[in-house]
Amino acid sequence: MSDENKKKILIVDDDENLRMVLRDKLSIEGFEVLEAENGKEGLKKAFEIQPDIVLLDIMMPVMDGWEMLGKLKKDERGKKIKVMMLTVIEDTGSIARLMQDGGSGYVIKTEQSMDSIVDKVKGMLK
């Protein structure tokens, strides 16, 4: 697969360790992976790079995931970008809010294995 055809994934998470393992796994699976460590940086990169999917953490300094999701979905440049939230908290309120705010899916970090995350990402790109 040439670099041009590679699907682009932007990981926005303040935890460097999590970013690294996700980056390694998704790169192995053939994606082009980009990173940002908070919502503000993530938003800027998302507008610039136009990724296919944003993997977005919720609790982050500077700008949290909710704020970034809201701003991304309100902007013409971000409306069509799919967003999968990464969360450690399973609570139905958050999930309902995510769908309302325009998110396409979510991953509960402690419950999903790496392979199931890759499956979810691939499913969303179909």
Added chain:
Amino acid sequence: MRKNIVLAEHLTISLVVLFIMLGIVFLSFSLVQNILTNPHKYFDIELSLTETQFLIVYVSLVVISVLVSYIIYLLLTLRTRMELAVLSATKSLNFSLEQFKKLYEGAPVPYLILNKKGEINESNKAALRFFGVVEEEIKGQNFFAYQPKEDLDKAEKLFQYYKSDIPINNEEIRMITKSGSVRWALISVFEMRSHKDPTHRGLATIFDITEQKKLDQAKTEFVSLASHQLRTPVATVKWYMDMLLSGNLGELSAKQEDYIKRVHGVNEEMVGLIDTLLNVSRIKIGSIEIDSKQTNVSKLVESVLTELSPQIEEKGIIIDKQYGNNLENIKSDPKLLRIVIQNLLSNAVKYTPKGGSVTIILKDSFIEKAIVVSDTGIGIPEKEQEKVFTKMFRADNVRGLSEGQGTGLGLYLVKSIIEAMGGSIQFVSKENKGSTFIIKL
């Protein structure tokens, strides 16, 4: 003072009556004496009375005159006595009124009296303090218009209740004060009507719960933060182990794979432990929210059994399902109920030796809805049974077991959840025979 005038009047009348009485006694005495000493003057008969007879006549006369005077006294003082009684009753009434007024005025709870349009007629000091106003600013304002935008719908609903005479009891609503700050309040409005004054009025009380709300909020935020901070590292470990095990980074030796699998397993236990701890702290600090919806209990049991199937198969435990009519459609919180069932079933499986059995009974009758989990396990020693639902309880007879690892929080959590949902839990257990837990929903 009116009372003194009436009292003086009363005494005068009494004195006059006393004089009249003395006069009657004196007159009758001299009359009798006159008759007795000189009867011919009045009668044609000869009277010869002994000393005793004379005394009897005399005493009778005195008694009659006292009685007559008393009747005169009663008649003459009727008005003044009534007036005195009224005065004394009024005084004690005024005293109680004053007491109530003081209670109302000085009570730390805001009280407001509303007219039928919901407008504030009167308010006590606490109410003025609550709204940060002086009386003139609040008088005539609608009580149901002191809400921020978010709560206007609710306020309108309560106003409708008020207008249709439905009592408002401890409704939670936000109220806005003069300075614009928003306070959480529990408001109650009761109807006040008397036979004399049949106009519709309401007595409103406000209970300021802003501080409690803030505290609750802080606790919830703390648990949510703790939950994030504790789960992130275990998620990281989990994903790194996943990567290693997937072979993406090269083949592992058998030993390496075994080690990593063990780390992975311990990490999974850690995830479970954190979940339990967080659930306990949520309940402990009262931030557990019961989200009641249609719940299928037999489905929850089945899903837990699937989860436990590796252990069940490994130990060859027979699962006896007596579902009755399944508890398929009850009102409960499925998430919380699953935690309960998960704890009870995993305990049953954990503490039942190879080849034993676990019985699950679901009972859904008119009288009660119950979940019963019974095992043929090691049981709980009698002397420890009273501590079963306490935090960190570990029975003596499980400490040596290889699978005796546990947090000691499971049953504490189960009891807390069941009680928060309004149910109850009991158990019977005999060491080396088994345990039965009964949950009534």
